[in-house]
Amino acid sequence: MQYWLMKSEPDVFSFGDLKACKNQTEPWDGIRNYQARNFMRDDMKIGDQILFYHSNTKPPGVAGIAEVASKPYPDFTAFDKKSNYYDPKSDPDNPRWMLVDVKFKADLKRYVPLDEIKTIPECSEMRLIQRGNRLSITPVTKAEFQAIKKAGMRKS
DNA sequence: GCCAACGTTGGC
DNA sequence: GCCAACGTTGGC
Numbered sequence: 001m002q003y004w005l006m007k008s009e010p011d012v013f014s015f016g017d018l019k020a021c022k023n024q025t026e027p028w029d030g031i032r033n034y035q036a037r038n039f040m041r042d043d044m045k046i047g048d049q050i051l052f053y054h055s056n057t058k059p060p061g062v063a064g065i066a067e068v069a070s071k072p073y074p075d076f077t078a079f080d081k082k083s084n085y086y087d088p089k090s091d092p093d094n095p096r097w098m099l100v101d102v103k104f105k106a107d108l109k110r111y112v113p114l115d116e117i118k119t120i121p122e123c124s125e126m127r128l129i130q131r132g133n134r135l136s137i138t139p140v141t142k143a144e145f146q147a148i149k150k151a152g153m154r155k156s
Numbered sequence: 157g158c159c160a161a162c163g164t165t166g167g168c
Numbered sequence: 169g170c171c172a173a174c175g176t177t178g179g180c
Binding site: 007009055056057058059060114131132133134135136 | 176177178179180
Binding site for chain 2: 033034035131132133134135
């Protein structure tokens with residue numbers, strides 16, 4: 001079992017949106033970064049736990065817990081000319097972009113803002129809090145995952 | 157809205 | 169295969 005942090009802009013797709021989806025499950029489409037794709041394609045396993053992070057919002061932070069709900073498969077939005085994520089270089093016979101389904105797992109009692117994550121000792125090495133980190137999918141350690149979950153389960 | 161960081165593109 | 173230009177991310 002591995003642990004991940006996945007960023008999403010809540011204006012585009014929030015944790016609440018995931019919860020409202022059919023089966024509370026949604027394909028994590030639109031990833032157009034090779035490192036992030038490789039994590040989904042090569043390393044994610046069904047049941048892996050995910051910190052669902054809200055980026056580009058005030059304040060940024062972890063909104064809830066999700067899990068990996070499928071094996072990797074081609075990102076179909078790359079083949080759709082009408083999609084914002086259309087990529088003519090992705091050949092359906094040899095897809096460039098792969099994704100997994102992500103499923104709602106659990107609510108936190110409260111949102112864990114980035115400012116607070118920065119103060120959690122277990123999280124001092126997290127890629128998330130390092131400068132210039134733009135990668136939208138990063139592995140997290142069990143200790144990091146548990147520390148953030150614990151913070152989110154504590155009443156404010 | 158600014159801007160630092162960083163990934164990608166494309167000319168050479 | 170180098171690297172400048174460009175586009176995007178995302179915190180502030």
